[in-house]
Amino acid sequence: MEGFIKFFGTGGARFVALKQLRATGGLWLNYRKTNLYIDPGPGAIVRIRSAKEDYDPSRLDGIVITHRHMDHANDINILIEAMADGGFRKRGTLFCPADALSGDPVVFNFASSYLENVVVLQEGGEYTLGDMTFRTPVRHRHPVETYGLFFHLNTTIGLISDTRFFPELADHYRADHLIINVLRQKPIENHEIVEHLALNDARAIIEKVRPETAILTHFGMHIINQGPARLARAMAKETGVNVIAGRDGMKWEF
């Protein structure tokens, strides 16, 4: 094992976040000596600090926000402060889309001043952080500027963040292991939720990519009510791919 992903949350979207039906704290990615936090949604700092194992944010090398929505970025300022030892040590790199920093910024100026680097994500961008290399292959179709992540480690790991389905999506994420944010079962017309992947979209991507592992996460209310584990088992059977449902606190090693 050279790395792991710790799920500090597998819930997504407004009502799951407001009711905390699942945690919404984002993901901790470790690879060799490098630690990167992804999408610190509401409760990230609480979930990190209440984990049984010791996850110390002052050991983080960087934080990524895939987009500025609250369920992905609510705890960004406090996590930057924790990464920078309370702001006493300029530390770490923030990766985020430009609109997280401008207009009505989700990253405050005081928090930015604690960082060593701020890197603005762009379509087709490639980034290095310590032992990690990752790309943002394509701009997602979502109401705000949004990117998924494609990691080149001892294996390849794709993370498809929030997006409306589009046919080229699978081609951008031909990874050995795929993490997919899947919000609901079927899209409803004329509803904000169509800006996310539904379960049938995730299945179409999995069938095309055929990864070794597919992890579904970022569940909305509808999927939580249906039982994510049961839905994942059914999809595994249908596709012949090892599809698993993320669980809060799950640690997946690679």
Ligand SMILES: [Zn+2]
């Ligand atoms: Zn979103």
